[in-house]
Amino acid sequence: MTSQPLVGLPTDHKQIGAHPFLAVGEKYIRAVVDGAGAMPVLLPTLDPALPLREFLRRVDGVLLTGSVSNIEPHHYSDESSYEGNLLDPRRDATNLALIPLAMDMGVPLLAICRGFQEVNVALGGSLYQKVHEQPGFLDHRERPDDPLDVQYGPAHDIALAPDGLLARWAGVERVKVNSLHGQGVRRLGRDLIVEATAPDGLIEAFRHDGPGFLLGVQWHPEWRVAGNPFYLSIFQAFGAACRERAERRARERPPPRAA
Template sequence: MSAVDTSRKPRVLVPVCNRQLGDHPFHIVGKKYIDAVRLAGCLPVIVPNLGGATEVLDDWLALADGVFLTGSPSNVHPSHFEEDVYNPALPLDPGRDALTLPLIRRAVDMGLPLFAICRGFQETNVALGGSLHQAVQEQPGLADHRAPEGQPPQVAYGEQHAITVLPGGRLEALLGPGAVQVNSLHGQGVNQLAPGLRIEAVAPDGLVEAFSISPARGFSLCVQWHPEWQAAGNPTSMALLQAFGRACRDYRDQVRQPRHDFKTDPET
């Protein structure tokens, strides 16, 4: 049996969003997320919306050394946490839901490294049995976490508030204790935290800003802010991405079985 090829970059699945552009449907993923996976030292593998059937997931997961869940303008459909749509004007992406929700559960079961941002953070909570506030700004005691309207990206993705990193967790191990300044561009947020999730950081109003998955055998970190924005110049973002990249390399080297790319049986 051949050894694992440690020279190849770890392959990271990046599920896409679905968008109608003119008369044609498109699969879309932001360049900043692809760049973030590359900064982690990994090879992004873009996963189109082919649904969450077991055989489809098996095919994708057979390639994977990690999973990276992006943010998106769309929200998780509230039917997945037994609520009706609160604001029909907000975008939804049921095709992405159909792929990512079962993919998350399978990835966690397999021990695949998982890094999730914004929508990915929210869909991980929903996939594992939690629920969301559909309008955080309307909840008593919670602030408005949405981006300032009508501003260019440099302003919208600027630092908006501090988060408190809770002691004893994965995030503290990566960033150290205390507070970290983050951006804030979300209208939804964690309501009921899914069983088995560990809160890693909170906003000043107490809203969950980061969690890890306690039962997961592999690396897991889900954050509500956008560390992918100008990540190369942000030490906090780079610390998170590099930790994810190390976990993906460890999975490639220690967990994944050696792959046979060519048949060598003389009878074939």
């Protein structure tokens, strides 16, 4: 038996008062513990960035979290950023480099909301900066004045790809999820396969067409994960992939030298 797998969570860079902070929302950390059965460790998003390869050698999975910030648009288009857009260049620099490296090293990746968008951009895709301003699309944003239970409550159905992972875990082809995002996938990144779509056709989930575990979702399955069987199944599958990597790393570790 191995110990709990280690799951790395890159941090957000936040200014709180006069001081900069590096932070991860507690709900993501809680979901790693309660949903994936893993031990969370934080990856500080510093400038210059820490050695990512060394960090990835030491963890068994990576969770790319949601955030109030957005990816700077110069990473995926020639559009200007709109006035008032909250940005986090340190997180962009860390995660857009980390994603292809983690894939190359076989580290399982679960990506949520901003993290979902980061994967798409890292693999050459693009985003809508404001989905709600695009003809034919719904407004997928939450209302910030609502209580959290309402913001994170069921918002709309998604259609699950019949041959996909999510449909297998859910046991149905349609589920209801929350919706708290202003941006969304415009052009899908390389080798990504659609796992779910919203009623307006917006991509809500994808997986990578290759070895290893890479799943991205636009909604927030971390929210009270233990009380939602579908959300829990996502974290449990991620946790299983992390444990497989932990066991493989344990087998490959050289035995200790005799005294």
